[in-house]
Amino acid sequence: MTNIHDIAKQAGVSVSTVSRVLNNYKYVASDKRAAVLDIIEALNYTPNKHAIDLIRGETRNIGVILPYNNNTAFDQLLHGILNKASKQDYLITVLPSQYDKAKEIGYLEKIKSKLFDGIILTSRANDWEKIVPYSQYGPIISCEFTEQPEIGCAYTDRYRSFLDALQLLKNKGHQAVAFTTARLASNSTTQIIAAYQEIFGDIPAGYHITNCQSLDDGYAAAQQFMQLPERPSAIYANGDEVAGGIYLYAQSQQLQIPSDVAIIGQENQPVGIGLGLSTVDHQLTKIGEQALNLVIHRSKEKVNIPYQMVERQSM
Amino acid sequence: MTNIHDIAKQAGVSVSTVSRVLNNYKYVASDKRAAVLDIIEALNYTPNKHAIDLIRGETRNIGVILPYNNNTAFDQLLHGILNKASKQDYLITVLPSQYDKAKEIGYLEKIKSKLFDGIILTSRANDWEKIVPYSQYGPIISCEFTEQPEIGCAYTDRYRSFLDALQLLKNKGHQAVAFTTARLASNSTTQIIAAYQEIFGDIPAGYHITNCQSLDDGYAAAQQFMQLPERPSAIYANGDEVAGGIYLYAQSQQLQIPSDVAIIGQENQPVGIGLGLSTVDHQLTKIGEQALNLVIHRSKEKVNIPYQMVERQSM
DNA sequence: CTAATTGATGAAATGCATTTCAAGTCAAGC
């Protein structure tokens, strides 16, 4: 491989001068600059990124830890991150963790090895105490709220959002509200359970189904809900794909929506538009964008992104 | 930052010995090894990845150029790539191009600068002649077929798949078959048009709608198709989300599926399972996995992944 | 009891570009 020394030799200047040309410094005689540029062109030279990163100690590469790489919600987050990154000339490396603690730590170690300038955590498997120490090597930003002072976050207030949505259902006269969630151990699930209890009290048996991700999970969940002795009059799904499945099952049973059963989804995903599903938009794309901003500014701010109720016909 | 010299000094050995410990060589006296390990622990040392990459000339980082970062099909590809990469201990950097030629070239330049060991092209904006020269710096693998000898690819035979699907519809008695596509300028669109002409001859006016990506695009397309003086009896959608939209529109019009209108989608996506949509599975996840294999083996093979017909109730 | 291994270790070279420091030229200002 040809390197900066080769260029210097061929152009009859010192490496410093080549470096100056490469980095567009003023104070390089125009004939030398031209000569260097010519040789660079002739030798088809490109500076070695590792050498640059090594000496500069900066990479413009951000790692994004995401548990699932085929989940619409994380895709939305990633979408926002990529948008902003692309504009700011940052590169994004995706780090799939499957909620594996060791894997997650492995990725965090990479910030210590200087591979990344910062890391965005879309969700996490480890306790904060395991994660926080890594923030001394570079900014770590969470897409969920955290009170950890060392960790900046861009988040939406899930608890309030759940309270709002459930209260809205209650106000519309629903007493029998069922809901679906993804991972039982997630932050989001904890929040909705708390909100549910706040609004409706104890969760009736069978009114909460977990591990719902896709449209057919929703379909299956709806089937279960509808076989319950006391059928729910409204269902709050943890995503619009799941809500879509619920909608389709209801429709297959000739149930009227929303009179027989009301449905609300989350995240305002494309499937919901066609089906006219009401949804709570947690603004995941915006959260992603904001998270990226926080990393590149090495900020430890807590940025609250307001969620949005999108009322369509299913509620 | 503490570096390998610090460790060497504190442990009373040479940097070579530290390096040997770091890389698990035999032939290090166990007491020295222990001493080094102790100091590493005490000083909380992690080797600098840039220094390693610089000297090794290898990164275990693969770039994946993808035009859209919020498109289900590319997500499936990426999903496959990430799965394999994670297992093989490779990192994936996603490079969103929006089909911008300059951006794409910019990403390819990065393989020249040694940032990536290889690049996977899920789709491309530039002509091959612009892309091929970069393959001298590292493997470039395409997820579409190419006859370029320098470029390995993992692909499915789109033309055959389209021929098959359309022939199947014809055999079932359909003469009026409409179809949707994504970008007009894409490889896939070119193939389906050719296949269509092969099977059915000229495309009737209004029988081809482009720029369909999401469920509501499908919904809108169906609406247009159904207003045509000669209504199609079957629609071949360019994805299951789009097919889902078509399904929902048809249902909203009390049309029987498949007797009034048959629908086939592509890619076997979750939405299709719930709706019972027939689909042609182009095995995007497998293609992604295979593409990653090709990069890490620096192979220029052309690997054909067979597509699969998935017959459900919509056809 | 030599010759040939195996084991252990450090000095120095290597990979590559950036940046600081010192030094030198030349023209403008007093």
Add this chain to the structure above:
DNA sequence: GCTTGACTTGAAATGCATTTCATCAATTAG
């Protein structure tokens, strides 16, 4: 005529870990 500031430029230090080469000790084989 001398000082000062704007330009130019190169040598050398820097960032960090790997690897080759040479050396030396301790065995083992013959």
